[in-house]
Amino acid sequence: MFIRTLHATLRVRHSGIENIDALNRRGERYLYAFWHGQIMVMIYGRFARPAVVMISNHRDGELIARTMNRFGLGIARGSSSRGGSEALRGMIRLARDGWNLILTPDGPRGPRRIVQPGLIGAARITGHPIVPAAVVAEKKFVLGSWDGFEIPHPFSRVLFRYGGPIAIPPESTPAELEVQRVQVERAITELSVEGEREFSKLWSEASTSSP
Numbered sequence: 001m002f003i004r005t006l007h008a009t010l011r012v013r014h015s016g017i018e019n020i021d022a023l024n025r026r027g028e029r030y031l032y033a034f035w036h037g038q039i040m041v042m043i044y045g046r047f048a049r050p051a052v053v054m055i056s057n058h059r060d061g062e063l064i065a066r067t068m069n070r071f072g073l074g075i076a077r078g079s080s081s082r083g084g085s086e087a088l089r090g091m092i093r094l095a096r097d098g099w100n101l102i103l104t105p106d107g108p109r110g111p112r113r114i115v116q117p118g119l120i121g122a123a124r125i126t127g128h129p130i131v132p133a134a135v136v137a138e139k140k141f142v143l144g145s146w147d148g149f150e151i152p153h154p155f156s157r158v159l160f161r162y163g164g165p166i167a168i169p170p171e172s173t174p175a176e177l178e179v180q181r182v183q184v185e186r187a188i189t190e191l192s193v194e195g196e197r198e199f200s201k202l203w204s205e206a207s208t209s210s211p
Contacts, residue, residue: 003067007044009154010137013206014046015195016162020131023165024048029100030165031123033115033188034133036107037147039064042135043071045160052076052094053102054087061108074099088118095126105184110146115185120168120177129165132187136161136195138203159203161191 023030024046032047052074055065065075074094076087091101105119106112123130136159137152152158166187168180195202 010158012158013208014160015202015206017207019164020046020162029128031101031130033103033105033130035113036104037149038135051100051102115181120181123168124170129167130184131165132163134161134191161195163187
């Protein structure tokens with residue numbers, strides 16, 4: 001109820017919306033990737049459903065899992081440290097059945113804003129591109145947690161940003177996968193950094209259309 005009430009007060013626009021809407025119109029599937037600290041309002045992004053999100057097996061992940069489930073998202077429990085391989089295999093099966101995958105590639109314990117290999121591996125196996133995303137609030141609270149968890153101020157302007165899809169070829173070598181991992185990491189980071197640096201300009205250019 002807190003998330004829904006907060007979101008109702010926000011003034012929301014979408015930047016780079018053509019990058020994800022083109023995939024949605026064609027019915028193509030993808031991996032929707034953003035930083036862990038932005039998870040709270042990112043559920044209102046433009047990703048198509050059905051979609052499944054990986055949530056940590058840690059104790060605090062239970063609250064997040066229940067919340068995501070209330071918003072109609074499928075849940076796969078696991079992480080890079082606990083049960084991740086099994087959860088990722090389950091997500092890949094769902095991807096092949098037409099689901100989009102939602103991942104926070106720096107979760108559940110960090111390092112903050114560093115892409116872990118699981119995201120790249122899932123994209124390579126499924127053949128689905130990665131859509132980097134970010135949500136930037138003009139005014140926000142930043143908690144002292146490892147991920148710098150972000151909560152927009154009520155009535156703040158909020159900008160959802162979507163980068164171009166990044167394909168991970170299945171024949172990629174380990175060296176190429178590392179290059180692609182860094183590419184994805186930079187893309188997600190830049191969406192946030194540029195969004196904060198040029199918020200007013202991007203806001204004026206962005207779409208007001210709702211998901």
